Amino acid sequence: MLQLRNYIGGQLVAPAAGRYLPNVEPATGQVYSQVPDSDAQDIQLAVEAAQAAWPAWRAMPAEQRGKLLVRISELIERDLERLARAESIDNGKPLKLARTVDIPRAASNFAFFGTAAQHFASETHMQDGVALNYTVRHPLGVVGCISPWNLPLYLFTWKIAPALAAGNCVVAKPSEVTPMTAYLLSELCQEADLPAGVLNIVHGSGPGAGQAIVEHPHIKAISFTGGTKTGEHIARTAAPMFKKLSLELGGKNPNIIFADCDFEAAVNTSVQSSFANQGQICLCGSRVFVERSIYERFKAAFLERVATLNVGDPLEEGSRQGALVSEPHLQKVLSYIELAHQEGGTLLAGGQRVHLGGRCAEGYFLQPTVFEGLDPECRVNREEVFGPVVTLTPFDTEEEVLRWANGTEYGLAATLWTRDLQRAHRVAHALESGIVWVNTWLHRDLRTPFGGMKNSGVGREGGLEALRFFTEPQSITIKL
């Protein structure tokens, strides 16, 4: 069985203690590879390699660093099909989604930041013939990047690329649940001749390798994406060490449909924003609020489309819904379906585990599930389910829907559908949400700040925000 390796100091190496964790294919429920169960020893080796590589990497002109990152982007594009297949097998997502979203975006992340670093100018402030003030942004040194399982290569590279572009060396850990494409990336970095030690990829569990990254005294900053509880734990560990922290955490996103919307577009996109990647995208809109005058019509059209989302083998072209990522996660989502029943919800669609035949007989499949009749303040409407489960709720006024939309501890992304321009701005400004999409969903421009308010995170990724995060500003004043 394939044993993945850590990428440390430019080499693919076994974990120091020789321990491995099983890596399961969600569509089959079978272990198909082994992932290093690394610990503090491996992190120490990675930090030493990164420290040794840093002086030359930071001294390299941004243009040259950028070229290496663009080269990695090109190799990802070249291997698109192979990487998409690996992502689909590792995560359970439909191959088509990995091919059109995950892997192209991983390539874009490297290309975007490879070139962005060349446009990252220092600021100058002239004080009328008295002094010249300018700001230098130094790379931090060795930084840590920790990512989740839902968009494995996409989110892993979203952190690594800006960290490297800004002149840092990186110790990165992908989710132990979906390590495969990060492993394949390490091979591509070797092929791209990325200097040894600039990027180190260490596999392992959160409490093992992850915790060792957060605790390491020579890792200057942590960029983390994952659950809010984990983020809280990381913040508690890293804050007393005065590490810079970027935390991209959970969400419970509202999707608000006003009666004057483009009905077809709102229905079609809402089906996507509810169920893409089996609802396992932090930006999915799991609470759908519909203005009462179109509620019944919207519900009928929405359910009609949901019925076409066939659940199937992620590797088959016709499958619109793949498997959930793991057995424990499937059980967690099923427990929320049970809770929705207990909280008085009416099941409109789905609600059951799906047992496919053949190679997928033991896979973690679930029907796309829709409830109505739940109190906007019940647990199912406040807690992150992170699966193919949405609730429909009618609303009467803008004030009411804003109160419900903002009524959770989260504030990551919101979607609203209306043709009234003034209302679009007014509601968008009133939403406590780091990202607001109007008449669209998951439309991304990599230059925009990305991140959440409230318990959805601290700091922003994307564009120059990411380059600022991965640098230390120094202000220099010269008397004229």
Ligand code: NAD
């Ligand atoms: P998770 O918090 O369980 O794990 C995320 C990563 O953190 C994994 O690599 C894990 O090994 C590591 N980790 C766990 N404990 C750790 C510790 N003590 N120290 C260091 N690292 C540790 O999250 P998950 O289940 O992999 O991902 C799902 C969550 O991620 C959801 O809550 C989702 O909303 C969130 N998410 C947020 C965004 C965003 O951009 N805001 C994007 C995707 C996912």
